[in-house]
Amino acid sequence: MNAPAGTITLQQAARLLMISDERVRQLSKAGYFQPIAHGRYPLVAVVQGYFKYRDDRREKAEQVASSPLTDAKLAAIERRMAREDRHLITMDEALQAYDHAAEIYVESLQGLPAQMTRNPAERRRLDAIVAIDIARLKRDLTIGRHRLVTGQDDPSMKEDDQ
Structure with a gap:
């Protein structure tokens, strides 16, 4: 069976991205890339989709890191450290x-x-x-x-x- 040019299998995508087959399926279901045929994915779409997923995850982590609760916890830690160092x-x-x-x-x-x-x-x-x-x-x-x-x-x- 001839595979369309520029496509890879689910297992090849997993090896390329260094993730599990199940994670490839999850990313596909989440809309980061779509199969073009049963078990076959466009190579470029897989790589671009994975980069998009990583960017989204990093952005979400930055948002969580700058949440008011996180800021309050960091401020409390800084105050406690300042007290322990006798600066406060x-x-x-x-x-x-x-x-x-x-x-x-x-x-x-x-x-x-x-x-x-x-x-x-x-x-x-x-x-x-x-x-x-x-x-x-x-x-x-x-x-x-x-x-x-x-x-x-x-x-x-x-x-x-x-």
Whole structure:
């Protein structure tokens, strides 16, 4: 039996493409190439169809790789790695550091009058000055803490209010 020129059998197509006979049938059913006779396929159509199938598969994989869920998972992995490398800290850690620094600063200011004088009248005067500055500082630190937590200003805490 003479085969039409430029055609190959199902088995030849499978060997050419390095896939199974069943996979050739699946690709044919999926419309990537069509047989011209029972068990015979056009050689050019088989090769072009297989390239089209590979391109479609690669494009689909790229779409999946850039899906919102995949992007979210990648971002979560990057954040976890940044935390492990200590390039990123949690909000709780940031707040603890902020509160600790604020506490040390306020305590330092509170001890300043005692370090400056032993004169009771002068010390009371300095205590009053420091108390006013500490009140302003605590207000400003509260505003700063709110900004740290929310990323925005608290309208009830105006910096201009004194």
